Amino acid sequence: MIRFLLSRLLLPLVCLLAAPVAAAADARPVKAVEVVDRVYFVEGVTALGSPANRNFISNAGFVITSDGVVVVDALGSPALAREMIAEIRRLTPLPIRHVIVTHYHADHIYGLQVFKAAGANIIAHAGGKSYLNSQTARLRLEASRDELAPFIDAKTELLAADQWLDKQETVLKVGDTALRILHVGPAHTTEDLVVLVEGTGAMYAGDLVFRSRIPFVGQADSRSWIGSLDRLIDLKPRILIPGHGPVSTMPLEDLKLTRDYLVHLRKTMGDAAAELEPFDEAYDKADWTRFEHLPLFRAANRMNAYNTYLLMEQQGRR
Template identity: 65%
Template sequence: MRMYYFHRAVFAVLAVFSAAAAWAIDDATVAMTPVQVAPHSYFVQGQSALGSAANQNFISNAGFVVTDTSVVVIDALGSPALARKLLQEIRRITPKPVSHVLVTHYHADHIYGLQAFKDAGATIVAHRLGQEYLNSDTARLRLQASRQELFPWIDDSTRLVPADQWLDGATDLAIGGVQFQIRPAGPSHSPEDLVFYLPAERVLFAGDLVFRGRVPFVGQADSKHWITALDQLLKFDAQVIVPGHGPQSTSAKEDLTLTRDYLAHLRRAMGEAARNLEPFDEAYRKADWSRFEHLPLFNAANRMNAYNTYLLMEQERD
């Protein structure tokens, strides 16, 4: 019996130590520095890497806007710990509460932090099609895998959080004296893509329609409409574009071109193969990737991007 209680005490101490160690890692290994891109607009830049326990899934960007009355956050990052860290960074700039979180799309690296903002009292706004993802096997299985791959930052307490306000189309929101123009841009990177434009600041939060300085993650994207959506982004009078991944852009046309040209190249190479009934492996081997192969995450993402585009082009052919 004494041994039983001894083991229980040891496990309790280890549990406390593990929790303390996790928070120590949280403070020590993930740098997060807000970058001011306009008088009231900021963003934090995720790492150009795959999500891992070492980076706490800090692989995407999040923005925030300080209004007269509150703070509006754009995207919630890839873990609750990251969201809490972002809240701490916001508090270094302003004591105002976070009143809203605007979601560009429901991919894991942008929404696993939502529960921290929800617990802090924020209202979550997203496109209605995000409900399909939340109720899908894909979302359930992804969270299940993340609890293994990203532990302890994603664990059994991590939950998928629905929006409080689901949008169907173009919407303008006035929050604390700041006008947010919310425009659907999907189906592109995802069915529920939204972009957020602040005309007074001339800042566009573009989500994952724009990957700057790295190979995009295409997944099950509608690349044809994605290219059209990128052309539409140029119609905003944006001085600064905050992408979903990578540093801010002050040269919209130049920086949108990389994502657009990569998608177009995928469609040309894989489209020709699909039309000619050419096997994927042969088509991939023959394709010229020289313009893009130097980019970060090319080896991790390009083959899967090409294969998904090959399947998409087969469907478009039919």
């Protein structure tokens, strides 16, 4: 148990130290793409955050209603948020009414202050308070100010929601559009939200789904994450906007791929933990063939496996 808890405390620092060694990606402009009528997304690069990519490593999106704009996630730096607002202004003069935060991870929230200054109401699940007020969040921001300068600096803030949700489902009605906000955590985080745009079949899935890259498992409870993915599969979305990677027009395949990866992690690392097999030996003999071609496999897979190994030591093979 001590080993497990210690690893939980050290893991965020390990992630911070690992980030700068990632290969820099070329800067990508924030470009809005319409995936279905009045439903848009912007796609980040498949990389770890760096000054070269301005921390544009996650997706975000927005819905234009008859009475204003609803944004989903705020991107990984204030500069990116300003570019996203410029894209919104290119399409509509309507006010930005709300920003829905799918979860409180740095690459999704460092642009919040820009949207707040533009008059948006910030909505998130109450589970995000724990991370927002944690030492982990403060240390991450301090490190980001150094590693991602000048895009993250002393003026970049951690911003709380104006409206904390505590229900399993909330319907947000803006003009002629209804959005179903579902709390599906704990999964990738405690506070995970997904957003369904009624009448379109479109779902903003946040980081429950990583498309065309290895997921970042971090400190997630993978068992609960698998259950959450089963729930999304049952909802049968027609268009899926993941937290990372391109839009999916085959949502069930992509939901199942993320799910299968997590199941594989738990099976291989769970068996090893149950047999008291050393992690290095278990990792080296595991069959990663189905996933090793995915981007960021080398950057993230070993850490995902180790974290799962420690989790399975605690949980057993349940």
